[in-house]
Amino acid sequence: MISFNYEIEFKLQDEAKHEEWISEVIDSEDKSEGEVNYIFCDDEYLHKMNVEFLDHDTLTDVISFDYTMGSIISGDIFISVERVRDNAADFKVDFDDELRRVMAHGILHYCGYKDKTEEDSQLMRSKEDEKISLFHVEQ
Template sequence: MISFYSEEIDFKIGNEPNVKNWIIDIIESEGFIQGDIGYIFCDDDFLHKMNVEFLDHDTLTDIISFDYSMGKQIHGEIYISIDRVKENAEDFDVMFVDELHRVIIHGILHYCGYKDKTTDDATLMRSKENEALSKRDFV
């Protein structure tokens, strides 16, 4: 089951049923099975505290994911800073909803085994994000 929550902010995702179906389609296209996935939308302060506490990183970030997957079945929690998504959308001159969907699928791609620490890995990750975004039949 895919669930969306807000923590310390008032945010609701648009087109929730379509977004869920899109996420499931991407998971299945990568050869995985959807399990329990929780998306938690928050602000910079909340995610910064988590970044320091759990990852020992004293920086702002747009996403932190906790992977609880078992074999091919994907389970996890994905925390997304709406503040960062808004700022990144402005910086990259893209629509907010496109940047939000990019970050949403970024977490899923990590669960599917894609990394982004090296230049080559980041290039592949960006390519997979773009491929996933092109498969949306809504927005």
């Protein structure tokens, strides 16, 4: 089950299409869908979590808490819409594409992909691009 929660004045356009897409992302990695909660928030909310839970005093676009058991993907993915908007402007990409990149990023972590080394980051970016392209395919 995929759910979307909002801590700010923001709402995904077409939640059903995003839900189908995330399910497809999970399925494309030969995993099963458990309970995945997306929580959309602002920089202040996510910064507080980053300090409290990860001891990182920095801004970030996404923090994920992984509850995956075996191949059943589950977790809470917190996304700063404010940071995503700024990153989209910095990278000169569409906000919706950058948002989907971050949404896929959390799921890919649950599937076992890492991003701490340059090699891992390149694979993660490639996987993000692959998963974003799934969204544009008509269901």
